[in-house]
Every structure is written in structure tokens, then in C-alpha cells.
Amino acid sequence: MANPKPRKLSKPNGAAVKARGRNWENDLVKVFHDLGYEEAKRNGAIYGSHDRGDIGNVPLTVQAKAVDRIQLWKHLDDALAQAHNNGTGSDTCVVYKRHQAATGEAAWVFPGNFAMRLLDAYYAE
Numbered sequence: 001m002a003n004p005k006p007r008k009l010s011k012p013n014g015a016a017v018k019a020r021g022r023n024w025e026n027d028l029v030k031v032f033h034d035l036g037y038e039e040a041k042r043n044g045a046i047y048g049s050h051d052r053g054d055i056g057n058v059p060l061t062v063q064a065k066a067v068d069r070i071q072l073w074k075h076l077d078d079a080l081a082q083a084h085n086n087g088t089g090s091d092t093c094v095v096y097k098r099h100q101a102a103t104g105e106a107a108w109v110f111p112g113n114f115a116m117r118l119l120d121a122y123y124a125e
Helices: 014-034 072-086 112-123
Strands: 061-065 092-096 107-109
Touching (some): 014 061
Parallel strands (some): 061 092
Antiparallel strands (some): 092 107
16 A cells, blocks of 8 residues: 555644544444444443443444554553443453555554453464
């Protein structure tokens, strides 16, 4: 894939930024539907300060990010705090949208202990 043009809004504003995030969350809901989680939905801001992630009714806590600047550790720490609120322990991930790329080209970041369990379950004989 060629280097995409930098994402710059001619007039940066809150509405455009919120729309970008909302659209990314909606795309991820479709991914979970395709994986068989028909009840998956956007959480929005329904939990207030006790955020439980961006996508609800799935077996892990999902933090969706459509950002220009990746702050991996901050976002992963936020996802872990939200997983605690959601009761999923360390079963969480941050999904970064890649600018001008298909949803399938997103970067999924998992905490190490959860990633090891996923790999073991997938590759176990």
C-alpha cells in the first residue's frame, strides 16, 4: 500500500472528529456481527465515567481508535480500566483504524497475557 496522504481537516472541528470515531465504531460493530456476535452494538456514552468500552455485547472490551496520533500505552491502559468496569479482566483490545485503509487492515493491540491465551487457543492441537 502506498503511503496515504496525511489526514487533515480543512477546518478541524469536534463534529468531524466525533463522526470519524462513530463511523469507526460502526465499522467494528459490523466486524463483530460477521464474527457471529449479532447482539454487538456501540456503547456510546451510556456508562459515563464508568466506561465499558466502545463496543458492547461482545466477550471482550473493545476500545476503537480512529486517531492521527497513536498513544499505544495510554490507549491500552484506558482499555484495561474499561475492561475492569466491564468485568472482562484483561480480555480487552484497542483497534486502530488505518487511514484510507479497509477495516480488515486495522491494527488490533492486545495485552500480552490475553494475546498469549488467544494464540494458545488458536494454535493448540
